[in-house]
Amino acid sequence: MAVKRRAEREISEREKVVKKMRGEEDDDPLVELKLCTENIILAGIIKKKLTNSDLDHLSRVILPGKQVRNYVLPFLYPAELDEVERGNGRGGLMVRVKDLDTDTIHWLSFKKWESSGSYKLGLSWIQDFVKRRNLHKDDEIVMFWVDDDSTRRGFFFSVVKRFYPPPDPSLCEFAREFLSLSPLTPDYNSAWKERCSSIDDYLAVRN
Template identity: 30%
Template sequence: MIKTLFYTFLETKHQEENANNDQLLPQEIEIRPVTRCLWDLSKTLSPHEVWNRGKLQLPMEYIQATILMHIPDLISKIQMMIGHFDLKVKDLDTNTVHTLSFWKDAYEDNFATRETWFREFVKRRSLVAGMVVGMYWDFNVNMLYFSVLE
C-alpha cells in the first residue's frame, strides 16, 4: 500500500465559515496501483490439445468479448461467427508472429484450431500436457498474444 499526503485547497461552505482560512491541513489517503491481469485467458493444456490430431479451443464468450468487439468490418464479424477466420498470434517467449486458422465448432459453443496450432505451437515449442499457457488480446494491433506460463 502506498500512502501519500496532499493538501485540500477547496473547502465546503460549512468548513469555510467555521475554520481558520490561513491553515491548510494535510490528509492521509490510500493509493492503490491499478494493475490489469495481463492474461485474459489462461489454461492448462490437456492431452487432447497437444497430440497431433488435437485442437485448441477458445470459448465463444472470450471471442465475443475481445476479438469481435474490436473488428470494424461487419463482413469479417459475420465470417467469424459462421465459419473460418485467420488470426495473428504473437509468441511473446520467442518474439515470433504466427497465423492460426480458427473455425466455429459445430457441436460446441467455441472456436477451435487444429493443424496450425499443432505445427506452429505444440511441435515448435515442444508443448506437453500440463503446461499452463496464457493469452490476451491486444486491441491496439488486433493480435492475440501467447506465452507459456508454467
C-alpha cells in the same frame, strides 16, 4: 499529484474487488511484465490448461467460449466476426499470433466450434506451437487479443506454467541401487557436544 495517485489506487482497489466478486484471479505477474515490455493494454486474458485433445492429430487448441466472447469478439470487424462465427464455407478467419516468449509471428485459423460453443485456433497449431514449444498436457498458456495497432493486430501467446510429470519409477529404482550420496558433513557443535560430558565442559570448549 498526490490526489491523482490516491485516485489511481482507489480505482485499482475497486478493480480487485470486482475481480474477487467474479471469481477471477489477478493477472499473472510474468504476463504483466511481458505486456509492459510490449506496451500493451488489453481487455482481458484467455487462460487455458492444455488437454490431450489440444495436442493430438486434430491440430487445434480449444479456447473457452465465455472468455473469447468477452475479450476477443467485441473487437472484430463485422466481416471478421462473420468468418469466425459462420465460417462462410471456409476454415475460419486467419489471424496473426505472436509468441511473446520467442518473439516469433505465426498464422492460425480462428473459428467457432459449433458443437460446444467454444472457439478454436487451428491449421498449423501443432507444428508452430505444440512441437516447436514442446507443449505437454497440463501446461498452462495465456492468449489475448490486441487491437490498438494495425501492424500487430491479433492474438498474443505465452506459456506461463509448465507441468513436469513425476520421474520414471525405473529410474528411481536405478538411482537407489547404483547411486549414493556423499556422507553428511558432521555438525561441528554437535560433535563437540557428544565429546563433552557436561554443559560446563561444552561451554569451556566453546570459550
